[in-house]
Amino acid sequence: MEATVALGGNPNSGKTTLFNALTGARQHVGNYPGVTVEKKEGTYAHNGCKMHIVDLPGTYSLTAYSVEERVARDFLVMEKPEVVIDIVDASNLERNLYLTVQLLEMGIPTCIALNMMDVAKSRGLEIDVEKLSALLSVPVAPIIARTGQGKRELMDKAARVAEKKGETTPLVVSYGSDLDQAILQMQREIEERRFLTDIHPSRWIAIKYLEKDEQILAKGRETNLSLATWLERTVEKVSVHLQQTLDTYPEAMIADYRYGHIRSVLKQDVIRETYDKDRVQTSDKIDKVLTNRFLGPIIMLLVLMGLYQFTFTYSEIPLGWFEAFFGWLGDAASAILPDGLLKSLIVSGIIDGVGGVLGFVPLIMFMFLGIALLEDSGYLARVAFMLDRVFMIFGLHGSSVMAYIVSGGIAGGCAVPGVMAARTLRSPRERLATLLTAPFMNCGAKLPVFALLIAAFFAENEALMMFILTLVAWSGALIVAKLLRLTIIRGEATPFVMELPPYRLPTFRGLMIHTWERTWHYIKKAGTVILGISVILWALMTFPGLPDSEVQHFESERDLVEAAASPAVIQEPESADKEAELSADASALKEKLAAINTEEAETALRHSIAGRIGTALESVSYLAGFDWRTNIALVGGFAAKEVVVSTLGTAYSLGEVDPEENESLAQRLASSPNWNPQKAISLIIFTIFYAPCLVTVVCIAKEAGSWKWGAFSMTFNTALAFGLSVLAYQIGSLI
Amino acid sequence: MRRLIMRQMTDNQSGTISAIKVSGELGRRIRDMGLVPGTEVMIQGRAPLYDPVALRLKGFTLTLRNNEAEHIEVEV
Numbered sequence: 082m083e084a085t086v087a088l089g090g091n092p093n094s095g096k097t098t099l100f101n102a103l104t105g106a107r108q109h110v111g112n113y114p115g116v117t118v119e120k121k122e123g124t125y126a127h128n129g130c131k132m133h134i135v136d137l138p139g140t141y142s143l144t145a146y147s148v149e150e151r152v153a154r155d156f157l158v159m160e161k162p163e164v165v166i167d168i169v170d171a172s173n174l175e176r177n178l179y180l181t182v183q184l185l186e187m188g189i190p191t192c193i194a195l196n197m198m199d200v201a202k203s204r205g206l207e208i209d210v211e212k213l214s215a216l217l218s219v220p221v222a223p224i225i226a227r228t229g230q231g232k233r234e235l236m237d238k239a240a241r242v243a244e245k246k247g248e249t250t251p252l253v254v255s256y257g258s259d260l261d262q263a264i265l266q267m268q269r270e271i272e273e274r275r276f277l278t279d280i281h282p283s284r285w286i287a288i289k290y291l292e293k294d295e296q297i298l299a300k301g302r303e304t305n306l307s308l309a310t311w312l313e314r315t316v317e318k319v320s321v322h323l324q325q326t327l328d329t330y331p332e333a334m335i336a337d338y339r340y341g342h343i344r345s346v347l348k349q350d351v352i353r354e355t356y357d358k359d360r361v362q363t364s365d366k367i368d369k370v371l372t373n374r375f376l377g378p379i380i381m382l383l384v385l386m387g388l389y390q391f392t393f394t395y396s397e398i399p400l401g402w403f404e405a406f407f408g409w410l411g412d413a414a415s416a417i418l419p420d421g422l423l424k425s426l427i428v429s430g431i432i433d434g435v436g437g438v439l440g441f442v443p444l445i446m447f448m449f450l451g452i453a454l455l456e457d458s459g460y461l462a463r464v465a466f467m468l469d470r471v472f473m474i475f476g477l478h479g480s481s482v483m484a485y486i487v488s489g490g491i492a493g494g495c496a497v498p499g500v501m502a503a504r505t506l507r508s509p510r511e512r513l514a515t516l517l518t519a520p521f522m523n524c525g526a527k528l529p530v531f532a533l534l535i536a537a538f539f540a541e542n543e544a545l546m547m548f549i550l551t552l553v554a555w556s557g558a559l560i561v562a563k564l565l566r567l568t569i570i571r572g573e574a575t576p577f578v579m580e581l582p583p584y585r586l587p588t589f590r591g592l593m594i595h596t597w598e599r600t601w602h603y604i605k606k607a608g609t610v611i612l613g614i615s616v617i618l619w620a621l622m623t624f625p626g627l628p629d630s631e632v633q634h635f636e637s638e639r640d641l642v643e644a645a646a647s648p649a650v651i652q653e654p655e656s657a658d659k660e661a662e663l664s665a666d667a668s669a670l671k672e673k674l675a676a677i678n679t680e681e682a683e684t685a686l687r688h689s690i691a692g693r694i695g696t697a698l699e700s701v702s703y704l705a706g707f708d709w710r711t712n713i714a715l716v717g718g719f720a721a722k723e724v725v726v727s728t729l730g731t732a733y734s735l736g737e738v739d740p741e742e743n744e745s746l747a748q749r750l751a752s753s754p755n756w757n758p759q760k761a762i763s764l765i766i767f768t769i770f771y772a773p774c775l776v777t778v779v780c781i782a783k784e785a786g787s788w789k790w791g792a793f794s795m796t797f798n799t800a801l802a803f804g805l806s807v808l809a810y811q812i813g814s815l816i
Numbered sequence: 817m818r819r820l821i822m823r824q825m826t827d828n829q830s831g832t833i834s835a836i837k838v839s840g841e842l843g844r845r846i847r848d849m850g851l852v853p854g855t856e857v858m859i860q861g862r863a864p865l866y867d868p869v870a871l872r873l874k875g876f877t878l879t880l881r882n883n884e885a886e887h888i889e890v891e892v
């Protein structure tokens with residue numbers, strides 16, 4: 082036999098833990114169609130029965146309000162799994178059963194996994210499993226998902242439910258005489274006209290009408306407009322009546338009675354508390370310190386700095402390995418391949434481009450590990466709690482802080498994991514605003530640009546300048562977030578109503594799975610798209626090549642220089658003894674040749690499409706003080722901000738510029754008549770605000786669920802950056 | 817017995833919810849989380865900037881913004 086088993090339950094009830102315990106490595110992560118809600122699937126073999134396990138998004142209820150709830154409900158209705166395993170947190174029974182009751186009302190074959198039995202026991206809660214099962218008429222299996230205890234018995238029970246092939250009668254909860262009467266009346270009509278009854282139980286449809294469930298209302302209007310209108314009018318009548326007599330709404334009554342039903346079940350000796358009820362739980366004691374008015378913010382600051390330190394310090398070593406590996410790969414490819422376009426494409430286009438993306442992997446992995454640690458322990462929810470007041474002013478959510486910090490809120494992060502960190506936000510509008518503004522933070526790749534310009538023009542005040550730039554990035558991000566929330570992402574704040582889960586010690590396995598899943602996502606998503614884009618960028622900076630006459634011109638210049646030197650001097654650099662110092666003549670020759678090479682590179686760059694774009698843009702960009710060289714560098718920066726400094730180097734005929742050692746370029750800029758502090762400030766501002774690098778754009782598009790938002794972030798940010806730079810440059814030039 | 821808006825409750829004060837005066841998404845979220853009339857709640861504390869507020873009910877902790885707690889009436 083084969084069966085589909087869906088795992089449902091409240092967030093934090095241990096769904097993921099059970100899913101991992103059941104499926105082990107046999108799992109597949111994807112998305113539910115059309116939305117960015119993760120869908121995990123796996124298989125579990127049980128007594129010769131192959132169970133296909135699907136993890137539903139964690140929800141508290143089954144209304145159609147949030148994406149997660151809609152996804153979970155649609156899956157249950159459309160895919161009709163043979164059985165739903167409803168994971169219920171035994172230490173938090175009453176609230177968890179709210180979802181259970183809704184599942185049972187839908188008539189879905191259900192089996193309860195009573196999880197966290199260990200936690201319940203340590204809190205002094207004794208639960209009569211048999212009685213709970215009898216009162217709800219559902220099989221109940223106590224488990225401890227963390228250790229896998231009780232998993233076999235659970236699957237036994239689930240398999241037995243599955244074998245019955247959906248023969249379940251929906252649970253009937255009484256909603257008080259007023260509503261019950263209305264429900265019966267509606268139910269009769271619904272059954273008579275077979276209104277949606279092929280998919281839903283009639284009583285459930287009536288209840289959904291009373292709850293004003295938008296999805297069902299819309300479906301109803303499509304199916305049978307006259308009946309739908311009658312149902313809506315009936316609901317209206319009851320609503321008015323309830324408001325006049327009891328000052329309440331049908332949906333409120335329904336929730337009250339559902340909880341009433343749960344309480345009446347629990348009261349029949351299902352739960353026994355052996356400890357004092359008012360005993361302060363450990364978690365609350367920790368919270369007294371960690372969310373304390375004075376200590377809380379200080380500890381939070383230390384934790385966030387710690388996360389940051391951890392990520393950027395420890396990822397440095399593997400980051401070095403990755404860099405070295407791609408460097409080696411590039412060198413090896415250069416050595417093997419014959420000179421020419423193919424070599425240039427493979428080395429400069431593919432290896433450098435893909436290496437640039439994959440080079441982030443260790444950083445991202447450490448960042449995700451840190452976040453998983455904060456998330457699984459329950460601390461992240463506290464950070465959101467403490468900071469929400471500030472972020473709310475700007476139309477964001479307390480949880481937005483994580484995305485900002487990771488993106489470079491403390492200068493030096495990376496927007497790619499930052500954008501991905503926004504996943505922890507459950508409010509769609511706040512999440513989008515966070516995604517779009519997090520790239521304004523000063524990520525590690527923007528730092529070399531700042532370092533270069535500060536060294537050239539503001540060398541006396543380096544630390545102060547860096548601090549100011551951090552403030553500029555934060556204010557910019559928050560103000561833009563507010564603007565977005567007032568315009569294109571307008572809408573009321575999503576209710577904050579959030580659970581503060583008890584502190585828990587994360588498990589090693591859980592952390593590893595969390596981290597690896599997210600990292601793999603990144604590799605897959607960024608890797609494929611970036612490959613294409615790096616090739617395009619390479620082509621832009623390569624084609625059209627210099628005309629033959631020009632190439633020959635440089636060729637002859639080189640010949641001329643070499644002819645002037647003696648053969649011994651020419652031989653010298655190629656001699657075996659690399660350690661030895663070159664003679665004065667030889668190094669002079671080497672410099673001359675290098676000068677010609679870099680001049681050729683500059684001319685070639687200017688001649689290429691990218692160069693022409695840069696030159697063409699000059700007519701506009703002069704407003705912000707940028708010449709064609711800066712333009713090319715900035716165009717290159719679309720791919721990755723790291724490219725800005727190295728491209729400036731090429732454009733200024735400096736040849737290869739190591740971003741870490743850009744002193745010569747800084748001196749060159751400082752003494753260049755083309756440059757002044759106003760231009761430097763203008764370029765710094767542009768760099769902070771303009772289009773995020775392509776990997777980030779790809780991530781924004783994926784996370785926001787549409788390429789529209791990727792395109793938006795590119796155009797809007799660039800326009801904003803240009804406006805600000807022009808402003809800064811023009812005002813600066815006046816003073 | 818005194819009726820209070822939840823927003824006005826002080827830290828560590830307990831009470832029983834008597835009414836939720838809001839419909840729509842906010843109302844539904846509040847109720848889904850178990851804040852229904854008859855539920856006992858205790859104010860566990862407030863964030864450093866006095867908003868949001870953390871409540872203890874039915875054995876778990878919930879946070880609400882002050883303007884959301886505005887709609888909840890409590891008997892203390």
Ligand SMILES: Nc1nc2c(ncn2[C@@H]2O[C@H](COP(=O)(O)OP(=O)(O)OP(=O)(O)O)[C@@H](O)[C@H]2O)c(=O)[nH]1
Nearest residue numbers: 092093094095096097098139197225226227457585
């Ligand atoms: N003590 C104990 N802890 C558990 C048990 N099951 C899960 N946990 C822990 O509870 C926390 C939440 O578990 P998850 O599996 O992430 O919960 P979830 O329902 O998937 O949560 P979301 O991902 O938010 O939907 C983790 O820290 C688990 O280690 C259990 O039986 N006993």
